[in-house]
Amino acid sequence: MPYKHDMGLNAAFQGLLLENDPRTGVFNPRLTTARATSGGFRQFYKPGHICNSLVNCRVAAVTNKSENGQKMGLLKNIETKDLTPSGDRSGVQLVDLRAIGFTGYVSDAALNEIELNEVRANLVLTTATKFAFR
Amino acid sequence: MRLSLTGFRLDEAGAQTLKRMLAGDRSSPCAEALVAHIVDTGASFAVMEEPYTDQDYSSDYLAFYASAFKDHQRDTRRVHLFSKDVSGWFEKTLAEQVKDAEIQDHYLGFVVVRPIRQGAIGRTFLRFPDLKAPLCVRVAARATCHSHILGTKLEIVGAPFIQQDRRLGACAQASIWMASRPVHMRHRRTAWHSIAEITRLATTPTDGELSQELPAGSSGLNPLHIIRALKAMGHQPLQHGFRDSDGKPTATKACEVAMRYLDSGLPVILGMAGVNGEIGHAIAAIGYIETTGDAIKPGDSYDSFVRAFVIHDDQSGPYRYLPLTDEDAGHLPRERLLFKDSKPVTVEGSVTHMFVPLPPRVFLRAERADIVARDFLNLQAMISNKLSREASDPAVGAAIEAFFAKVKEGKFIRRTYLTTAGRYRHHLAKGDLNELIKIELVTRQLPHFIWVTELMESSSEQVTFKGARNIVGHMVVNATSSTEPSNDLLAAHFPHLLIHRNINPPRDKRDELDFEESAEIYPQDAPYGGRVRLDL
Numbered sequence: 001m002p003y004k005h006d007m008g009l010n011a012a013f014q015g016l017l018l019e020n021d022p023r024t025g026v027f028n029p030r031l032t033t034a035r036a037t038s039g040g041f042r043q044f045y046k047p048g049h050i051c052n053s054l055v056n057c058r059v060a061a062v063t064n065k066s067e068n069g070q071k072m073g074l075l076k077n078i079e080t081k082d083l084t085p086s087g088d089r090s091g092v093q094l095v096d097l098r099a100i101g102f103t104g105y106v107s108d109a110a111l112n113e114i115e116l117n118e119v120r121a122n123l124v125l126t127t128a129t130k131f132a133f134r
Numbered sequence: 135m136r137l138s139l140t141g142f143r144l145d146e147a148g149a150q151t152l153k154r155m156l157a158g159d160r161s162s163p164c165a166e167a168l169v170a171h172i173v174d175t176g177a178s179f180a181v182m183e184e185p186y187t188d189q190d191y192s193s194d195y196l197a198f199y200a201s202a203f204k205d206h207q208r209d210t211r212r213v214h215l216f217s218k219d220v221s222g223w224f225e226k227t228l229a230e231q232v233k234d235a236e237i238q239d240h241y242l243g244f245v246v247v248r249p250i251r252q253g254a255i256g257r258t259f260l261r262f263p264d265l266k267a268p269l270c271v272r273v274a275a276r277a278t279c280h281s282h283i284l285g286t287k288l289e290i291v292g293a294p295f296i297q298q299d300r301r302l303g304a305c306a307q308a309s310i311w312m313a314s315r316p317v318h319m320r321h322r323r324t325a326w327h328s329i330a331e332i333t334r335l336a337t338t339p340t341d342g343e344l345s346q347e348l349p350a351g352s353s354g355l356n357p358l359h360i361i362r363a364l365k366a367m368g369h370q371p372l373q374h375g376f377r378d379s380d381g382k383p384t385a386t387k388a389c390e391v392a393m394r395y396l397d398s399g400l401p402v403i404l405g406m407a408g409v410n411g412e413i414g415h416a417i418a419a420i421g422y423i424e425t426t427g428d429a430i431k432p433g434d435s436y437d438s439f440v441r442a443f444v445i446h447d448d449q450s451g452p453y454r455y456l457p458l459t460d461e462d463a464g465h466l467p468r469e470r471l472l473f474k475d476s477k478p479v480t481v482e483g484s485v486t487h488m489f490v491p492l493p494p495r496v497f498l499r500a501e502r503a504d505i506v507a508r509d510f511l512n513l514q515a516m517i518s519n520k521l522s523r524e525a526s527d528p529a530v531g532a533a534i535e536a537f538f539a540k541v542k543e544g545k546f547i548r549r550t551y552l553t554t555a556g557r558y559r560h561h562l563a564k565g566d567l568n569e570l571i572k573i574e575l576v577t578r579q580l581p582h583f584i585w586v587t588e589l590m591e592s593s594s595e596q597v598t599f600k601g602a603r604n605i606v607g608h609m610v611v612n613a614t615s616s617t618e619p620s621n622d623l624l625a626a627h628f629p630h631l632l633i634h635r636n637i638n639p640p641r642d643k644r645d646e647l648d649f650e651e652s653a654e655i656y657p658q659d660a661p662y663g664g665r666v667r668l669d670l
Binding site: 110132 | 414
């Protein structure tokens with residue numbers, strides 16, 4: 001379960017904290033991560049440390065796994081324990097929903113209802129200035 | 135200047151004195167309701183602190199009174215309220231007072247008394263009211279407020295209340311203040327705003343309607359001004375109307391829609407637009423009253439259990455009850471209802487607008503989350519025969535079949551509320567859901583904000599007074615989504631069945647798949663407790 005809620009990193013993605021790739025001029029989170037995790041920052045900010053800057057938040061994230069599920073290189077050389085909770089799943093059965101006819105898409109009736117709901121809200125906005133709350 | 139503290143008993147004479155302090159010799163429904171609530175919560179002793187520098191009044195003073203030709207007092211008084219005579223505590227040394235926690239046990243909150251005749255009730259923090267079975271009060275918008283008496287810090291949890299100051303604003307500004315202040319105090323995601331500041335934000339840029347009164351905006355705000363103020367304050371305002379352009383009620387009921395936001399712990403500003411040119415009014419809903427037993431009215435949404443909203447009305451006082459329907463009014467204490475032409479004011483009959491100060495990252499309305507969850511449930515019910523046959527244990531298959539049979543008969547009530555992934559996991563972790571299913575759910579990646587739809591039968595009573603109702607399943611919808619409805623649902627738990635949807639399938643499959651699902655049948659499962667918010 002990767003950690004996606006870090007506001008520093010999210011702000012960076014929104015262009016508030018940019019570290020641009022000098023070759024392309026575009027923000028490159030991988031480049032920033034590499035700098036953050038390889039430099040002297042790790043001496044001050046241990047894994048798990050939470051703070052607001054982009055650089056440090058990425059240090060907090062190195063205890064996690066990377067996108068493809070492989071342990072990050074930094075954890076390869078030290079003793080680790082898998083702390084993810086688990087249980088006896090021997091009785092759990094997998095079901096292929098597609099094989100039994102479930103497509104997963106929202107029905108047309110529900111889509112119409114969603115659209116109607118939003119149109120109704122807009123209708124009221126057009127009459128919004130006819131009175132005041134006092 | 136020295137600070138003075140004066141104690142007095144809140145017997146009949148004391149309550150009258152407090153009322154005069156708040157309203158002078160004039161009749162004031164707000165002051166009367168406030169004092170009645172104070173007495174109702176068990177207050178028997180008051181300590182008046184003066185002078186008191188109140189940040190909210192100071193801001194209003196700066197915005198208006200400081201430049202007036204007439205001299206206006208700059209300081210306020212603050213009246214602290216206690217459930218017993220605490221004068222003995224003041225006889226202790228200051229060091230002993232700080233160590234003695236007993237005073238906190240008797241603390242019921244405070245009222246700031248402004249030195250202005252047209253609206254003396256300033257920032258007020260009091261406890262929520264309490265009711266006995268078969269009704270109970272559920273708290274939505276609330277905050278923890280710290281106050282100091284001499285060197286001792288006291289704490290009170292409640293919903294902040296304020297009366298409108300007609301020179302600076304109207305009920306709309308007071309409602310925005312009462313809705314936004316607990317959000318500021320609890321979550322710190324928005325800045326502190328006084329009434330004067332709210333008026334400034336709502337009236338910038340100004341327009342013809344605002345300019346009809348001086349100062350601009352002091353005679354009221356229309357919905358666009360309210361939205362403008364909420365946005366400028368850092369909220370994501372959501373407006374919903376419950377009247378069509380011809381003034382008739384829409385098919386979507388106000389109580390059903392507003393309830394989902396209140397049940398999310400969010401304040402809701404309710405607008406009651408005047409019909410035929412009458413003056414409109416705005417109030418802040420900060421909680422609700424539900425029955426402790428089974429559903430009291432037909433329907434498939436949680437308002438089937440609800441009798442009333444708990445509201446702050448700057449004209450009628452704090453902690454009033456707004457019944458959902460005329461029928462509900464008969465089950466509520468009459469002294470806390472609002473009346474118009476000697477008829478109780480109800481949500482169904484009067485509420486025309488709703489404004490919710492949502493967090494900026496929530497992009498999905500509750501109604502859409504509820505529709506998506508209901509649709510997913512119904513689509514699953516369509517394949518329930520095949521699903522139940524997949525179970526190797528016939529008893530499990532029968533349980534799945536029985537659940538979906540009830541779905542088809544419309545037997546379930548959906549309770550949809552907004553929460554964060556962290557709070558959702560916390561609730562699951564401490565609850566009594568099957569451990570294996572719990573583990574599977576808490577280890578899934580989720581967005582920061584989610585809509586949760588719990589499923590319960592109409593006969594699902596509170597297990598204990600003010601406790602949870604048992605639910606049979608729930609669904610999780612992405613609240614930070616605003617694109618394709620098919621990508622909204624993230625997880626669903628039904629009896630013995632857990633479905634997880636990955637809306638970010640592997641890159642090599644994205645040309646063929648918008649999302650991928652995994653479904654699992656679990657041998658053990660049982661009903662479990664739904665979400666309960668803070669019990670005061």
